[in-house]
Amino acid sequence: MCDGMIxxxxxxxxxxxxxxxITVEMNGQQIxxxxxxxxxxxxxxxxxxxxxxxxxxxxxxxxxxSKVGAVTVSCKTRTDISKQKxxxxxxxxxxxxxxxxxxxxxxxIPNAAATGVDIVATKNxx
Numbered sequence: 001m002c003d004g005m006i007x008x009x010x011x012x013x014x015x016x017x018x019x020x021x022i023t024v025e026m027n028g029q030q031i032x033x034x035x036x037x038x039x040x041x042x043x044x045x046x047x048x049x050x051x052x053x054x055x056x057x058x059x060x061x062x063x064x065x066s067k068v069g070a071v072t073v074s075c076k077t078r079t080d081i082s083k084q085k086x087x088x089x090x091x092x093x094x095x096x097x098x099x100x101x102x103x104x105x106x107x108x109i110p111n112a113a114a115t116g117v118d119i120v121a122t123k124n125x126x
Contacts, residue, residue, distance in 0.1 A: 015041035054080035088113035
């Protein structure tokens, strides 16, 4: 159903290093066409980006009791989360301190900000 209100959204694909310029034509929330991508990943990225954009969040968390003097450990969301939840996740991360030792893959926060996604350590701290 087209009421003449076609919106063109221009994106740069982040699916691979090519960075294709992609144009998505929409009528309201309905995607009419996707063009400019050189691979299927570009089309999938564009469709997701205009309907439900998500991101992986990377950050650090304070550490207590480290034997190597580390005061923070790097961490990330296990999978991507809705862009609308990013600041909620960051607030959760700022509010905690985790005890050493920490191993890559350890869950720092389960179900961060009620996203259903865990925050995991990306570095070992003894």
